[in-house]
Amino acid sequence: MPHTDVTLASLVLALPEIYLTVMICAVLMVDVFAGPKRRGRSATFTQFTLVLGAAVTAFFSHPDQRTVIFDGLYVADELAWVLKLSGFLFVAFALLYSRTYLERRGILKGEYFVLVLTALLGVFVLASANSLLTLYVGVELLALSCYALVAFDRENGIAAESGMKYFVLSSLASGILVYGMSMIYGMTGTLSVDQLADTLRASPNLGVLLGVVFIVVAVAFKLGAVPFHMWLPDVYHGAPTTVTLFLSTAPKLAYFALAFRLLGQGLQGVVEDWSLMLAALAVLTLIVGNVVAIVQTNIKRMLAYSTVANIGFIVLGFVAGTPGGYSAALYYTLIYVLTALGSFGVVILASRKGFEADRLDDYKGLYKRDPLLAFIMMVLMFSTAGVPPFVGFWAKLRIIEELWATGHLWLVVLAIVTSVIGAFYYLRVIKLMYFDAPEEQPGTDRQTGVRMALGLNAAAVVILGLLPSPLIDLCARLISFR
Amino acid sequence: MNFGLLSLLIWLPIVAGIVCLLMGSNRIAAVRWVALIASLVTFVASLPLFTGFDSGTFAYQFVEKLPWIPAFESYYALGVDGIAMPLVILTTLMTIPVIIAAWTVVDSRPAQYYAAFLIMEGLMVGVFSATDALLFYFFWEAMLIPMFLIIGIWGGPRRVYATIKFFLYTFLGSVFMLAALIYMYVKAGDYSIATFQGMPLTLVEQRWIFFAFLLAFAVKVPMWPVHTWLPDAHVEAPTGGSVILAAIMLKMGGYGFLRFSLPITPDASRELDMLMIILSLVAIVYIGFVAMVQQDMKKLIAYSSVMHMGFVTLGAFIAFQILDNSGSITGAVLGMQGAMVQMISHGLISGALFLCVGVMYDRVHSREISAYGGVINRMPKFAVFMVLFALANTGLPATSGFVGEFLVIIASFKANFWYSFLAATSLILAAAYTLWLVKRVIFGPVANDHVAHMEDLNIREFIILFVLAVLVLLLGVWPQPLIGVMETSLHHLIDQMMIHKVPL
Numbered sequence: 001m002p003h004t005d006v007t008l009a010s011l012v013l014a015l016p017e018i019y020l021t022v023m024i025c026a027v028l029m030v031d032v033f034a035g036p037k038r039r040g041r042s043a044t045f046t047q048f049t050l051v052l053g054a055a056v057t058a059f060f061s062h063p064d065q066r067t068v069i070f071d072g073l074y075v076a077d078e079l080a081w082v083l084k085l086s087g088f089l090f091v092a093f094a095l096l097y098s099r100t101y102l103e104r105r106g107i108l109k110g111e112y113f114v115l116v117l118t119a120l121l122g123v124f125v126l127a128s129a130n131s132l133l134t135l136y137v138g139v140e141l142l143a144l145s146c147y148a149l150v151a152f153d154r155e156n157g158i159a160a161e162s163g164m165k166y167f168v169l170s171s172l173a174s175g176i177l178v179y180g181m182s183m184i185y186g187m188t189g190t191l192s193v194d195q196l197a198d199t200l201r202a203s204p205n206l207g208v209l210l211g212v213v214f215i216v217v218a219v220a221f222k223l224g225a226v227p228f229h230m231w232l233p234d235v236y237h238g239a240p241t242t243v244t245l246f247l248s249t250a251p252k253l254a255y256f257a258l259a260f261r262l263l264g265q266g267l268q269g270v271v272e273d274w275s276l277m278l279a280a281l282a283v284l285t286l287i288v289g290n291v292v293a294i295v296q297t298n299i300k301r302m303l304a305y306s307t308v309a310n311i312g313f314i315v316l317g318f319v320a321g322t323p324g325g326y327s328a329a330l331y332y333t334l335i336y337v338l339t340a341l342g343s344f345g346v347v348i349l350a351s352r353k354g355f356e357a358d359r360l361d362d363y364k365g366l367y368k369r370d371p372l373l374a375f376i377m378m379v380l381m382f383s384t385a386g387v388p389p390f391v392g393f394w395a396k397l398r399i400i401e402e403l404w405a406t407g408h409l410w411l412v413v414l415a416i417v418t419s420v421i422g423a424f425y426y427l428r429v430i431k432l433m434y435f436d437a438p439e440e441q442p443g444t445d446r447q448t449g450v451r452m453a454l455g456l457n458a459a460a461v462v463i464l465g466l467l468p469s470p471l472i473d474l475c476a477r478l479i480s481f482r
Numbered sequence: 483m484n485f486g487l488l489s490l491l492i493w494l495p496i497v498a499g500i501v502c503l504l505m506g507s508n509r510i511a512a513v514r515w516v517a518l519i520a521s522l523v524t525f526v527a528s529l530p531l532f533t534g535f536d537s538g539t540f541a542y543q544f545v546e547k548l549p550w551i552p553a554f555e556s557y558y559a560l561g562v563d564g565i566a567m568p569l570v571i572l573t574t575l576m577t578i579p580v581i582i583a584a585w586t587v588v589d590s591r592p593a594q595y596y597a598a599f600l601i602m603e604g605l606m607v608g609v610f611s612a613t614d615a616l617l618f619y620f621f622w623e624a625m626l627i628p629m630f631l632i633i634g635i636w637g638g639p640r641r642v643y644a645t646i647k648f649f650l651y652t653f654l655g656s657v658f659m660l661a662a663l664i665y666m667y668v669k670a671g672d673y674s675i676a677t678f679q680g681m682p683l684t685l686v687e688q689r690w691i692f693f694a695f696l697l698a699f700a701v702k703v704p705m706w707p708v709h710t711w712l713p714d715a716h717v718e719a720p721t722g723g724s725v726i727l728a729a730i731m732l733k734m735g736g737y738g739f740l741r742f743s744l745p746i747t748p749d750a751s752r753e754l755d756m757l758m759i760i761l762s763l764v765a766i767v768y769i770g771f772v773a774m775v776q777q778d779m780k781k782l783i784a785y786s787s788v789m790h791m792g793f794v795t796l797g798a799f800i801a802f803q804i805l806d807n808s809g810s811i812t813g814a815v816l817g818m819q820g821a822m823v824q825m826i827s828h829g830l831i832s833g834a835l836f837l838c839v840g841v842m843y844d845r846v847h848s849r850e851i852s853a854y855g856g857v858i859n860r861m862p863k864f865a866v867f868m869v870l871f872a873l874a875n876t877g878l879p880a881t882s883g884f885v886g887e888f889l890v891i892i893a894s895f896k897a898n899f900w901y902s903f904l905a906a907t908s909l910i911l912a913a914a915y916t917l918w919l920v921k922r923v924i925f926g927p928v929a930n931d932h933v934a935h936m937e938d939l940n941i942r943e944f945i946i947l948f949v950l951a952v953l954v955l956l957l958g959v960w961p962q963p964l965i966g967v968m969e970t971s972l973h974h975l976i977d978q979m980m981i982h983k984v985p986l
Contacts, residue, residue, distance in 0.1 A: 387624070387627060388620045393620075397664065400664050401667070401668060404665050412665075413661070416661055420657060423650060427630070428646075435641065469550065473552070
């Protein structure tokens with residue numbers, strides 16, 4: 001039975017959200033008092049907030065068991081705990097990579113940090129949502145912050161345009177989501193994910209089915225699955241690189257949570273209905289994402305289509321429709337975020353003031369100019385392509401394993417063939433960096449601290465690749481925790 | 483006896499490679515010595531595998547087993563039997579000439595060059611000694627990375643095309659094997675190769691798995707018609723890359739057939755052996771003619787490799803017909819022995835030939851046959867070695883090239899006269915293209931100014947070619963030690979192939 005009253009114990013379980021809300025106000029105040037001259041202080045303070053937040057989450061709010069609090073609106077389980085903890089850490093790294101980039105372009109503004117933190121709060125709400133309403137609140141909080149982030153560089157026309165595009169399309173998707181939720185509510189009379197799981201069984205009536213269709217479409221849109229991916233390349237391309245970096249970290253965790261809480265938990269009873277829909281989406285996503293990425297000449301756009309292709313793999317995990325499949329999808333999401341964080345970090349470091357290293361040709365001969373950066377990028381590219389000994393291999397392996405376990409022969413074949421196609425454009429990046437002579441000799445950004453963080457990021461990709469066991473076990477435990 | 487010898491052979495070169503990377507090309511003199519000493523130590527350390535090997539058992543020896551991924555029942559499990567052990571030693575041996583041959587020749591990013599080959603060595607030993615399928619695949623794929631970089635960074639003018647073709651071709655083949663391995667894991671519950679070999683599989687499953695393996699191994703061997711990446715890769719690769727590619731990487735395909743395809747899918751192999759025999763014979767006869775018309779020395783040797791590897795697949799897959807025709811297990815074992823000896827011998831001979839081409843290329847900077855002529859006038863010592871290896875390549879008795887081909891041809895008589903007839907044409911074809919190559923390059927009057935300025939072998943080149951020549955001759959006149967260690971394992975393999983795995 002859910003606790004109906006707010007007690008100290010339940011507040012402690014929600015500590016990450018409470019802490020973050022308080023700190024958002026604090027960052028706002030710090031920014032006001034720091035003034036335009038000492039903007040760096042807000043950045044430092046935000047970093048501090050994130051690191052402290054990770055510590056607070058790690059030490060004080062670990063749920064010993066799955067607990068539903070706040071009238072069934074909020075669930076504290078280990079999955080949410082891990083998602084929040086990794087959210088703090090990934091965003092801390094993302095901000096570390098971003099700071100100098102923003103400074104050099106004169107867009108180091110207080111609202112950037114506030115928006116990042118509110119988006120993170122949205123991620124947290126989604127991670128712990130146990131009701132359709134909470135889910136929707138999380139989605140909106142995250143999405144609204146992201147629209148603003150994409151367009152926050154006001155002088156930049158392209159960023160504003162992509163922000164607008166993002167806003168219009170994504171709001172439509174939010175509308176579709178809430179419409180689907182209303183249908184489910186109308187047919188079942190409950191908003192609670194737990195009760196939905198208990199009441200919905202196979203072969204539902206048409207109303208529920210229609211609601212499921214709307215929900216699948218909305219989730220696919222938020223994730224960026226084809227044919228609902230159109231916003232993703234434009235936003236990734238148009239937004240400042242730091243924002244692109246942010247978009248590919250914490251929000252991905254959140255949309256995994258959205259898909260898992262909605263489909264994997266609430267609508268598990270009708271898994272056969274939605275898994276077929278997702279299978280069709282996954283096929284399209286894998287093909288379009290990988291094939292279109294080949295013809296890109298802009299690295300941000302290429303990485304955007306690579307994201308689409310990777311989303312295809314995550315969707316495949318959901319197609320399996322089993323706890324194993326969800327844990328494979330979770331593992332894939334975490335690994336993808338880790339790798340994307342590094343890749344966009346390299347793009348940021350390869351740029352300088354007045355020079356965005358966003359064309360693929362800007363990476364020609366990077367090896368000669370900056371061996372360390374080129375090496376890190378090579379590791380990340382091989383990892384995303386799924387070549388051992390890097391961790392991306394295990395992510396793909398887990399998904400294929402779960403597809404076999406559920407007997408999806410043709411999806412296995414599709415997954416492996418498209419990953420070979422995908423290998424081509426990752427190899428091309430390595431080819432440009434290592435095999436081609438540099439066109440010009442612009443230096444890269446030499447920031448020792450950021451370089452060390454990036455090195456740590458790449459080292460994680462290698463170490464998790466050599467010893468994948470702990471993270472795989474963790475992901476399996478998180479999903480079976482229920 | 484067991485103190486982690488195989489682990490040492492895997493990780494010592496990898497660690498040495500990382501040390502080379504960290505030292506960087508500025509301290510190249512030291513890096514060279516680190517690389518050389520590491521490769522020598524690895525080779526010496528691998529010798530106890532031979533001396534301490536118990537050839538009376540087919541079980542894995544020098545085994546190590548540590549939990550790696552408990553969730554998948556996958557272990558860091560190593561071990562060698564009579565099939566893997568000679569290949570491990572071949573690997574540690576052939577890395578040494580590669581390191582020495584690069585001594586003064588590689589001037590761009592030399593530290594990385596040595597590092598790539600050392601890391602590669604460790605990974606290749608891993609491939610041959612893994613007894614866990616997932617670990618095997620891990621090494622098998624990881625090995626593509628250093629090779630991709632070796633061809634792409636130090637290769638010839640069309641290196642980018644060649645290396646991407648190489649990578650994608652082999653990657654495409656391998657991922658199907660991965661899918662098959664995962665399928666069997668999901669069915670059997672663990673990743674040990676022995677489990678896969680023992681598990682029952684229906685004929686339909688076996689066919690699918692067989693074709694998945696075929697894609698992976700046929701590309702690697704390479705068999706006709708998926709061999710087209712090899713001439714490109716060989717031509718563009720630097721000398722060391724060609725040596726490792728020909729001497730060891732191709733053997734992984736043959737090893738895969740013996741370790742995976744035949745014992746895991748015996749019924750499908752029996753059913754489809756005709757396909758494999760035809761592909762092998764096409765490789766031997768057709769590719770023999772293709773080799774004849776090549777203008778580029780490396781390309782010629784590359785096609786010659788495809789042809790000689792045809793004997794490996796032929797020797798492995800005629801076993802079923804021998805067993806059906808005569809029930810003679812020794813006959814089937816003979817073909818297998820031929821395949822194995824051919825792998826080792828081809829590793830030595832093709833490696834040596836690529837080194838010879840490298841020696842000439844370093845002096846004249848051309849691989850075209852027409853750029854040479856009368857080399858013997860300027861390089862008599864070199865010419866002796868070149869002619870020796872060329873004759874070994876044609877399968878001349880008293881060289882190791884003869885033993886493997888002869889065993890396979892004899893065995894194939896027991897299967898079908900026409901197989902041996904077609905296979906024996908190789909003796910003529912190989913003689914034709916190899917001797918014609920020698921005639922045009924080595925003999926005759928000095929062709930041009932470049933050749934006139936060639937200098938004979940220096941001491942480093944002499945040593946490596948001398949050692950390889952001794953080994954080629956030794957195996958040619960006294961192959962018994964090699965055949966002896968693999969005998970029991972091959973008998974066991976034939977036993978496994980005769981089991982019907984289809985559940986009743």
